[in-house]
Amino acid sequence: MANWSLLGYAGPEPPERVAAARQAAGRTEHIFQMLNSSITADTSLDFDAVVIGSGCGGAVAAAELACAGHRVLVLEKGKYFSLSEMSGVEGEALDQLYERGGLVSTEDTGLAVLAGGTFGGGSAINWACCLRTPDYVRQEWATEHGLKRFATDEFGDALDAVCKRINVTSTGISHNRNNELFIDGCQKAGYEVEDAPQNMADVSPGAPGAGFICAGDRYEIKQSMTVTFLRDAAAARVPAQFADRCKVSEVTHSKGVATGVRATIIGSDGQPHQLTIRARVVVVACGSINSPALLLRSRLPNKNGLIGKNLRLHPVSIVTAKVPAGAPDVVSWEGAPMTAVSNECARGPFGDNYGCKLECPSIHAGLGATGVAGLSKPGKHFKQEVLNLRRLTSIIVLVRDKDSGEVRLDKNGEPRLYYNLSEHDQASMLDGLEKAIRIAAASGVEAVGTTQTALGALRTLPPMSMVEARAAAVDGLVADVRRVGFPLYSVTLISAHQMGTCKMGSSAQTSVVNADGQNWEVSGLFVSDASVFPTSSGSNPMLTTLGIAHMVAQQIKRQLQPSSRL
Structure with a gap:
């Protein structure tokens, strides 16, 4: 930090100026309450659905199910940070918000991998670029992988719904100098270029804070999951519950039916405790690195050996x-x-x-x-x-x-x-x-x-x-x-994009989950994140992930009847 001025780098604004900018823009932070505060010993709980992961896939699933009247628990292995706990400093953001502090790589270290590792998942750190699934990708998934709904209005409507909720806009977008040079160079070289839609307020x-959205969105200018779908889940008539610093060790299942999860959670005493969740539906949304790892730890039959394969x-x-x-x-x-x-x-x-x-x-x-x-x-x-x-x-x-x-x-x-x-x-x-x-x-x-x-x-x-x-x-x-x-x-x-490791498909021989996102071998076990992509998406995957999660959630709601406790 001492050398920032030599570089002409102003760094993040102090907290009081950030808070003033939020107030001037009419943005009010929602403080999420964590179940951890009530945990002081090994605990067992019952829910209609347990959602593992709070990123794009998990947030949509939680919101859709909670708003439909189901009792939902969202488990996040990373920590939840309120806006006042984030500094906006690049190095501190890596430690707080990124998977393994931003130090993930392929085993040969040939490729560095950046992924979200906090409450809100990748949406907490991504760059707000909102590109829809290309038509040729949708057609490929429909024809070559037998997933016909990707070529229909069902998926198109899902994309429309999530774009509306996160306020995607392609109107009036301003460009910083880096993007201006890029646009100018494309035009002079005779190359195609266009504005990238944004989910920015x-x-x-x-716009205050626009340049720091990769380091924790202290201004709430970006319509991330904590501002949209997770907030919807928390405000549902049967509010979803949340837990952070909760590492799920396995999905439990018996005779081909999912029964819940086992996890380790940091309780109010700062100590780890065993948490057992019994649930009618388990939604795995840990991302394309951790979702296959969880399924592999859960000792699913995995007869085709495809869990973890197809990493894009x-x-x-x-x-x-x-x-x-x-x-x-x-x-x-x-x-x-x-x-x-x-x-x-x-x-x-x-x-x-x-x-x-x-x-x-x-x-x-x-x-x-x-x-x-x-x-x-x-x-x-x-x-x-x-x-x-x-x-x-x-x-x-x-x-x-x-x-x-x-x-x-x-x-x-x-x-x-x-x-x-x-x-x-x-x-x-x-x-x-x-x-x-x-x-x-x-x-x-x-x-x-x-x-x-x-x-x-x-x-x-x-x-x-x-x-x-x-x-x-x-x-x-x-x-x-x-x-x-x-x-x-x-x-x-x-x-910065990981996909495909719990592949969706039309055949149990060639995929991990079916077109509804449900595991072929364990009923009641759904996967709802970018790991279900049949191939790489060819565009920034946030909207595709949100759209698939919205579509999968409709299937889960059809399977879950309204809770008898309402």
């Missing part, structure tokens, strides 16, 4: 560029981070719709300095490049991966990720990197580079006035990017 220029990660690489001295600073941490998207590469180099999207990331001082370290020489050169952080612009290449990895359990029953970037997906990423480099060059930057360490520092380009020389330099960089490729330990790859 304020999309105007300079939307692998991401980054192109970074520096604007000329004297040009307006980029200051990528100010303003909403991801407000534009290009589908120029979506078809992919093989024309199979397994290509990539181009978007802008959220880059704060810590992550920015980490990226600069891979684009500079140690010592004085690194120091100088960090001091230029305000001048850096970035584009991410997000690949719709056609091939997959796997989640396995280690000896302690914890999930481990195994994944390699296939030749097909490497080709898609190279296609995206080439176009991202050309976009950056067209926007007028003075230097550009990738996270491939063999290429070294940002490569300086001739000025815009030297058209032929600049074009030749860009072509040379593109050729080097393709030549170097993606050797292990020599390129930075990231995933």
Whole structure:
């Protein structure tokens, strides 16, 4: 923090100014009450439904079931933080809000994995980019995986319902300087680009807190699960109950029927206690890393061996560029981070719709300095490049991966990720990197580079006035990017989207859950998160997850009759 001023990084606002901004906007925080306060010993409880996970899938399920009159308990292994407990500081947010403090990776460490690990799940840290499931993905799931409802109004209506609740808008979206450069570069390069709809309460220029939504939304500007569906569940006529710091060890089942869960919860005394929940329905919504791990720990028959398979990660690489001295600073941490998207590469180099999207990331001082370290020489050169952080612009290449990895359990029953970037997906990423480099060059930057360490520092380009020389330099960089490729330990790859590990399908031989989200082998056990995706979604998966969860919840409500205790 002491060096923030040297970087021109103001950091998060103090709590009193944040509270004043919320009050001026008419936003009132809901304080969730946790069941933990009543736990002082091993405890057994009864509910109609227990929902494991409070992210997008679990929140929708909880709201839909509670509002239908069912007794619902939501269990979250992460901690619930009130707004006053969040500082907005990047490093502290990683520790508080991200899975394993932001230190998840594939087992070979070739790909860093970012996932939500707090109350509200991924919605607490994501970038508010609301892209609907592409039509070609919906058709693929309907035709190739036998899930016909994805091509019908049923799923379309579910998407409409969740978009309405989280206030998705595509009107009046303002762009920070990073997105402005991206849009300008796309247009000058002749590439397709469009505004990305947002679930933000304020999309105007300079909206307070818009740049810090990845570090805990202290302003409640983002319509995350704690502001929408979880709040709906808490306000239902039979209010849902919630517990945080509650690790579910297994789903209990007998003779092919789910009966509840066993968990360890931190009680009001600060000590761990055993919690046994008996429930008519169990909804697993722990995300694509932890949902398969829970099912594997629960000793389901898993006759087809598919639990944990089909891991898709939307692998991401980054192109970074520096604007000329004297040009307006980029200051990528100010303003909403991801407000534009290009589908120029979506078809992919093989024309199979397994290509990539181009978007802008959220880059704060810590992550920015980490990226600069891979684009500079140690010592004085690194120091100088960090001091230029305000001048850096970035584009991410997000690949719709056609091939997959796997989640396995280690000896302690914890999930481990195994994944390699296939030749097909490497080709898609190279296609995206080439176009991202050309976009950056067209926007007028003075230097550009990738996270491939063999290429070294940002490569300086001739000025815009030297058209032929600049074009030749860009072509040379593109050729080097393709030549170097993606050797292990020599390129930075990231995933913020995990999908597919409890695959939905039309056959018990080829999937983990059926079209209703119910496990083929244990009735009353539903999965309601991105782990049910048959393939990668090819777009930021929040809306797809919410839509599927809404659709699955309707099936659960049909199975559950209104509680006899009402």
